[in-house]
Amino acid sequence: MAVTVRHALFETALDKIRADIVSGRYKPGQRLVEDRLAQELGISRNPVREALKALEVEGFVELNPGRGASVVAISLDEADEIFVVRESLESTAARLAAKNLGGSQLGELEAVLKRGTKAANAGRIKELPDLNTEFHRLLVIASGNSNLLKVWTMIRDKMEFVYSIHVERRGLSSWGEHAAILEAVKTGDPELAALLAGRHISNAQAAFSAGAD
C-alpha cells in the first residue's frame, strides 16, 4: 500500500512544516525563513515556497508581502470559534452517517470504539487522543460527503494546533459518549445522532474552557 513517493518533494515539505506547526515546534508568531526551512529539509527554496502558499490558504501561516511567512497566532477567542464550526460540521456529519447507517465505515467505527473503550478502561489514556481523532474522522467519512470531509479536516487540523498551543487545556475526551453516537448511527436515527455529536463537541469545548482555571 505504500505508494512510492515519486514526486513528493513539495508535499514532503508541506506535511513536515504543517506537522511542525501543529505539534508546536514552531511557535505562533515565529517567522519562517524560506532558506532555513529549505536547508533543514535538504531541498531548494521553491518547493518550500509552494508549501507556504498552501499553508496560507489552509490558515496556518500568515504571508506578508515582502516580509515572509510567520506562524499565525490563534487566540482563545478563535479557539471557541473553531469549536463552534466543528460542532456544526460534525453534527451534520453524524446526521448524514445515520442516514447511511454508517456505510462501509461501520465496521471500522466499531473496531475503533472497542479499542478505545478497552484502552480507557485499562487506563491507557495516552492512546486516546489518536483513537479519538480516528473515530471522528471515520464518522465524517461515513457521512459520504467528500466536501464535508475536506472542510472538516481543515478545521480539525486547526483544532490540533489549538491543543498543541494550550496543551494544559486538553481535557480527557469523554470517550463514553462515542458509543451512544455510534448507536444512533447504526440504528438510523439521524436527528439523535446529530444531537449527540453536537453535544459531544460542546462538552469538549466546555472542558477546554474549564482549563482556564
Next chain:
Amino acid sequence: MAVTVRHALFETALDKIRADIVSGRYKPGQRLVEDRLAQELGISRNPVREALKALEVEGFVELNPGRGASVVAISLDEADEIFVVRESLESTAARLAAKNLGGSQLGELEAVLKRGTKAANAGRIKELPDLNTEFHRLLVIASGNSNLLKVWTMIRDKMEFVYSIHVERRGLSSWGEHAAILEAVKTGDPELAALLAGRHISNAQAAFSAGAD
C-alpha cells in the same frame, strides 16, 4: 504609488486563474499547462505554480503529480454535497447572528434586503444574484465567527463554480425568504433563524435539482 505593482505577481496570477475557472472560461477537466498560463500572463512559471498550489487547496484544480493541473470536474452529486455543507454552515451562522442580534451588520443587512425586494418587485431579476450573495455574506459576517466565514467563503466559491457550469439550473432565488430570516435575527431568536436559514438553502437545492427536468 498605485501604479507600481510591488509584490503582487503571484496574487495576480491566482485571482486571474480562479476567475477564469469560476467564470467558465476554463472548462472542467481542461488541463492547465503552466507554461501557457505564464506566457498568457507575461510572467514566469514560478508564480503560476504557486497560484496553482493555492487553487488546489481551495478546491478548484486537481494536481496530479507529474501530470500537472486540471480544472476539477464537479458532478451533480458533488453539487448536492456542497449544498448540504452550506446548509450546515449557514444555519449555524444564522443562529450565531441571532444571538448577536445582527451585530454591526444589521444596518447593511436591512439595506440589502430592501434593495433586493425593490429589485424583485420591479422585475429586475438580473440584480438578484449579486444581492443574494451579499445578503448571505453579511449574514455570515454577522455571526462574528471569522473561521466560519473562512470555510463558508470556500464553499460559496465552489457553489458559484457549480452555478457557472450548470447555468441553466440556477433557479430564481426566493428572495422573500430573506425577510423572515432577518426578522428572526433581529428579534434574537437563534433557533428560528437557524431553521429558516437552513430551509432557505434546502429550497435553493431543490430548485437546483428541479432544473434537471
Next chain:
DNA sequence: CTGCGCGGCATTGTATACAATCCCCATATC
C-alpha cells in the same frame, strides 16, 4: 540627546536553466 538619512546585510520575489518524467505514436514482433 534625539531624530533622520544612508548604507549594508538578510530575505523575499522572479526568472532562467536543467533534469526527470510522462505521453503519444511509430515501428517491430509474434
Next chain:
DNA sequence: GATATGGGGATTGTATACAATGCCGCGCAG
C-alpha cells in the same frame, strides 16, 4: 491484427541565479 517497445517531444519538478525590497544599525546634524 494485436500487443509490446522504444524514442522523441512536451511538460513538470527542482535547483540555481539574480534582482528587488525591507530591516537594522551607525553616523551625523540639529
